[in-house]
Amino acid sequence: MTQPQLEKVYEPQEVEKRWGAFWINQGYQKASPTHSGTPYTIVIPPPNVTGSLHIGHALNNTLQDILIRWRRMQGNNVLWLPGTDHAGIATQNVVERQLLADGQSREHVGREKFIQRVWEWKQQSGDTILGQLRQLGASCDWDHLRFTMDEGLSTAVREVFVRLYEEGLIYRGKRLINWCPRCLTALSDVEVEHESVTGDLYHIRYSLIDEVDTSLIVATTRPETMLGDTAVAVHPEDPRYNHLIGKQVHLPLTSRTIPIIGDSILVDREFGTGAVKITPAHDFNDFEAGERHGLAQLSLFDHSAHLDPTLLNEALVDQRLQKTIAHKPVLEARQLVVDHLKEQERLLNIEDHAMALGKCYRCKTVVEPYLSPQWFVKIQPLADPAIQAVENDTIRIIPEGWKNNYLGWMRNIKDWCISRQIWWGHQIPAWYCQTCNKDSLLQSSHAVGVTVEDHPLPERTKANCFILSDAKPLVSRTAPTACPHCKGSDFYQDPDVLDTWFSSALWPFSTLGWPEQTQDFKTFYPTATLVTGLDILFFWVARMIMMGLKFTGQVPFRDVYIHALVRDAEGQKMSKSKGNVIDPLTKMSQYGTDALRYTLAAMASPGRDIKLAEERIEGYRNFANKIWNAGRFILMHANGPVTMTPVQERTFADRWIYSRLNHLIRSVNASLEDYRFDQATSHLYHFLWHEYCDWYLELIKPTLQADEYPDTPSTRHTLLTTFEILQRLLHPFMPFLTEEIWQVLPHEGTSIMVQAYPQAQAEWDSPQDEEAFELLEQFVTTARTGRSLLDYAPSKPITLYGIAEDPTETNILRQHQAYLAHLSKSTLQIGSQKQWTSAQTLRLAVGGTTVGIMVEGHVDLKKALDRIRKQIQTKQKEATRLQGRLASPDFTAKALPDVIQESKNRLQRLNQELTLLASSDQQLQEMGIA
């Protein structure tokens, strides 16, 4: 039978397209509750539905695919569930920008039509990233594709919301929340990014009303908020100020007086002047202090963080200032307030101050603390079990270093603000009876959203309902038909939608059919492993654990593998604005998908960011090509008889490679068990290139190239079998290349993807052949070094002699003389040095082996001499160190016996080598070159 042959260079594009389609057509990645094997489930971290593949996705999904393909080949019933999330704020922003281009806002088109437009946009761009995942080779079960706004998942969201509400774990309340004045919505604490900046610390003087000569100096970074101050706080035990507690100060720039209060929580006596202004409506600490002391909350800003004239008036701000700052954005207002303070000699000084500025994680706008009624999840009761699950290792976080990070965050967790003032998402299942709540539902002309000046809103959409915090909601899985109190049927549904992460938190079970007890849910939940980046540990992982435990009574996954962030070659975070983005798709078409996958896996060392340099991808492209060419070589020699004899009866080279392959199989499997993708790829690389190609293929060439050897048929069998095993071992990392090669190798089955993953076979182990090989390798390398020192071309046949100190080793060398001669391209004689033509021989000693190279013709021996002298130097140094150590009574008395023995052995060997080297030196000088 004639084997098909391969092209000279591996061309990935065509190959990838072919096998990618083949796998899907054959349905190899499909999971079913009725399949055999232990279930192994991974749910994909859902990318944004309208996004496209970036390098972080490529890493994340490559690692998942490696695990999935590996477990599938091991015989597990594997489900890799793909899907996307609706990315509320981000997606809405995109569509709003599209509208803006037509001079429209979402208020113009109205809620229903707007949502319809977002669905259209999702339809149009939603498949992009899924196609890109397929291109990457991701072997997801596409029949299980889910989207966070699917009907089933939306049912799960309502179910969870209602149950949490009924248990009192969801509540609505007027609180200070993080507000993005550009997105015009509330944000949760984790959606605020903190950036260190140097701000200004303003010192302002407030005078007592009764004692005009006495004043308090307060320090603030936000002077404009002083207009909303409702008290000044000092420490109750601060002798400088505590006698002032209970007195009133005049609030500059207003006609209000505010009290001086004592508060030991808010006030740090050491900081600033020890006196703090309190603005409950604009600062989180002040809000809490205000609650403690029953202070009024005076807001100053509207929803876009501009100074609101009505509110300024209510705060009794001086008329002149009111006119100046009305409708001004915060920063402008700050400067104007400062000007006025200066004018009234109230501003003492301004100093630099390091502080953290909160920004919206979606649009980087500075976030404002904003007082408004919002929905919250009472988190502590959910957090406690989620803390325990990780503490007692029911859930393992890998690498373990992140465990404390998780626990620390969970132990300090605060209630989760889940309402968002946007339209795209799961609308909150809460309704208000218009009759019972007529005083709490205010018609507002103050539409929340972008208004475009030239396009005034139609009357009908202007009427926005503002729901006061005392309104009584009806929370229900379906829209209510009659009010239980007044039997009325006029309802207003809460217009807010839920935080996208609320639905993502249910992902591991909502995607499997929960709340129904489906076969999928019963079979594939809990999932095995979650693979994700650190950036969403709190956003997503923590919340999945809380919700999973709460609603399924089980952990959502056993292992959380946290991978690194991909940075550019300089270690900078990739971003479009910096222009340092590495596009995975470009790299895939340049170097092949397998090369990119291999690079990402190789660089996934735990606990370290990945600095991705293009040369690495190129290096692994070369690796793929190397394997390809090994495949070519093997197929060129595949024609001919093949016999299967017991491995122990095969040639030395065959026994050796089987034994080495066994190590490889063990270490790749062990590395994958430990999520050490870097180690697995490194073992595979080293073995394939530097053992299999460099040595094994070279060792067997004489056997293959001449059919008269009796061993040829069994060596041919070894060659084909080991290479086929290697393809299977490598398949999870390089799925396309291995499928392409495997299909032309002799094999059973239809696709490598569904073959068994290799397992070590104890009978392949052969430590004695491995030891013998090391001796051979040392000998050949030494001979080649000699060849190089004498500047003999690789093609020039040479005459060699060899001997080892140890007679057993000499015997081994003699036994494998033919291999040695072939690999060193020499005629070779193993035996006593007396037989060597000593006068014309360059002798090199390594370990216990001496190699003699016959010197022919006129050669420059200087290189050889330099080399020998350098070796003498380093070995002498080492010997001196060992001697010193052994001479120390402390060492011989206290060190472990085998350490002492080893040192002695090493010293002995060094001394032998030094003797040989000295004699080589002497000899070279005699040969007349010194």
Place this chain on the structure above:
RNA sequence: GGGCGGAUAGCUCAGUUGGGAGAGCGCUGCCCUUACAAGGCAGAAGUCGCAGGUUCGAUCCCUGUUCCGCCUACCA
């Protein structure tokens, strides 16, 4: 402010019961040797951040310190 991680060859990184410093890429020299020049062979290259301590012995353990990242935080 607190916490975590890192600092090892030119670059990117491995390196655990403390005992002879490794890999990949790059670099140098030779070679188009019939699988592969996206290749082969050989080679150079490192006071393991700094200073102490523990130990017979420290890249490794301890303390301090510098620099760089990240997370977190209500010092106005």
